[in-house]
Amino acid sequence: CSNSNPTGPIDTTLCDFETVESVNDELFANLHELVAMPFFKFFQVDLYRECPFWSDDGSCSSPSCAITSVDESQIPERWRAKSLSKLEGSKIEEVRFRKVLPLQVANPAQRHELPGCYYRDSDFCFLDDNTDGDYYDLTLIPERYTGYAGPDTARIWRSIYEENCFGLSEVNVISGPTPGISVPDELPDAFKTEDNDEDDGQCLEKRVYYKVISGLHASISTHICQEYLNQTTGEWYPNLQCFINRVASHPERLQYIYFNTVLLLRAISRVGPYLQAFDYCSTGGHEDDAETLAKLSNVISIAQRAGQFDETLLFRGENAVLKEEFKEHFRNVTRIMDCVGCDKCRLWGKIQTTGIATALKILFELDEKALDPETNHNLLQRSEVVALINTLHRFSESLAAVDTFRKMWRATSVEE
């Protein structure tokens, strides 16, 4: 029974498992500190928009689902609504950037308004217009087991896969909870990630889409299993059986966690110069700013090494028409988050779908000129930058958890 770590190329990327494994400790350590900095830990979002797809959202009454927003007085003054409302239009943009540059005026035709939110033609998600949103301190709201399950979650995942995945046939989403957990006799396959990715006649774009969604689902499941609640003792613990059942016994799900990590790293590598020009100063002093920038630079440098993905292979030739479909589907996924009935799950669902959507925009919509901070400093909103980095942190933490589960499995095997 060999529990060797995964090896070989990660399908549809230019990267291999070994490279991701070799950088993850360093990546996770830097991200973990970065997301605790004021700029990255406060996220503003309207969590209480109506679900646009069905009327009852199956609200979860579990105390583990409840979250508390932070009072605006705890937020650095420059981000508070009052301060921002004192500034007119273009001045808000100036606050966001270290260098005051001539503003690029967005073409209004590219912006589509909906109640409380909007999207631009290049966006893969709906963005809040930040009029009704509360601030949350993400360091106080760990993504972990909440008990949110049953027909409501099955409906959400089903609608994400079936209604928004170009009708992919390989998806087998059942309603109701996963049947009883059982440890397969032979586990090693569960920890292998060799390429068993079936092409299934699907074009590259559709396969990438499915990997993104399934990888996100697998990462969420990994966090649930990593911090599982013992209902009797009230203790949180890593639940190996849960991980085997939900992720490891489906090797492709594990692969897609790596895939998403590479995708996000590639996006961060591309947008590196822009991120380095962003204004991270939260208190008015320079220490925060410098510390945040230093950690971010480390993350960007890792991203340049491991973010090996060729985005130019997608949406080429006759497949170019698929981009709008892809975008529309992913925007819908971000709206489905308004239907998630557990506040904590909805918060992390919104952050991660926004983070992935931001990465997709960086990869598939923006050329080198658009990414230039000198000419296009109006490129990303603060919420997109915060979501992008926090989402990479979620995936990197999942990979760290996979390592813990591998060790647990080895220990179990030795005992036997």
Ligand code: FAD
């Ligand atoms: P589910 O995870 O609900 O999966 C449903 C079905 O989808 C499975 O039976 C399987 O057939 C298929 N499937 C499962 N994983 C994959 C995959 N990776 N790729 C392809 N198909 C797959 N719960 C928490 O406790 N904490 C959270 O923070 C949390 N956040 C959530 C965020 C969102 C956006 C959503 C929609 C749900 C969240 N949940 C959370 C609920 C959680 O994801 C599960 O739905 C719940 O634990 C019930 O799990 P389940 O075993 O029924 O299978």
